[in-house]
Amino acid sequence: MNLHKKSLQAILLASLGFSVITIHQVIAGNDSFAKQRVKVVSKHKLTPASYKINRQKAKKGYAYSAKLATKKFKLANYPKTSFRATYKETLSVNGKKRVYYYIKSTNIKKSVAGWVWHSYLTKSSSAKRISITSKKSLESLIKSAPDLQPTSTIRSLPNSIYDKYRSVFNKEYNVGNFSDGGTFDHHTAVIYVTDSDLVQAVSYAI
Structure with a gap:
């Protein structure tokens, strides 16, 4: 009886040992952050901006x-890719705060996206180098930006571009003149709503 009991204990211990080893391998093999405690401290939307990977x-x-x-993708594989950052997130990793940006590629066919530690990114200076030489090039630049959200590159264009291609901006961003002359006084207009039930709805619409 004692021999049978000892044999059973040995089998159980061997089984438990195999289970522990198996579980450990699954956890360790998942990712470098799998064993760490990760909590979201804060998250907010960014004004879209262009970045490159700091090689x-x-x-x-x-x-x-x-x-x-x-892991989504290795950064070193995209040295010449342009990315647009749209969110900033502060994480607590084992009690230490780290800042990450959510980025998405903008100039490659197979898009990639993910959260990247901010120090791995370098803000692009493309806004200073870009040259609009035609209506088509301006439309292409606008289409590369989020819908109705002009990027810093678009907002930094010379005044001469805005004047020359006013019709394009009016169409793409709904900034045409939709009111009669004299309606606005110092960029301010008064709206009268006769139906009191519609006051709140009009306020939200504005």
Whole structure:
């Protein structure tokens, strides 16, 4: 009886040992952040801006899914790709705060996106170098930006471009003259609503 009991204990211990080893391998193999405690401290939307990968700092860096759950892509594989950052998130990783940007590629056919540590990114200075030489080039620039959200590049164009292609901006951003002359006084207009039930709705619409 004692021999049978000892044999049973040995089998159970061996089984438990195998289970522990198996579980450990699954957790360790998932991702470098799998064992760490990750919490979202804050998150807010950014004014869309263009970034490039910092080649020197990001040699071994990756973009991640939400809360650093899994790796999305290796940053070193996209040295010439332009990215647009739209969100900023502060995470607590094992009690230490780290800032991440959500970026998405803008100039490659197969788009990639993910959360990247902010120090792996370098803000692009394309706004200073861009040259609008035709209506078509302006329309292409506008189409590359989020709908009805002009990027810093578009907002930094010379006044001469706005004057020359006024009709394009009116069409793409709904900034045409929709009111009679004299309606606005110092960029301000008074609206009278005769039906009191519609006051709140009109206020929200404005």
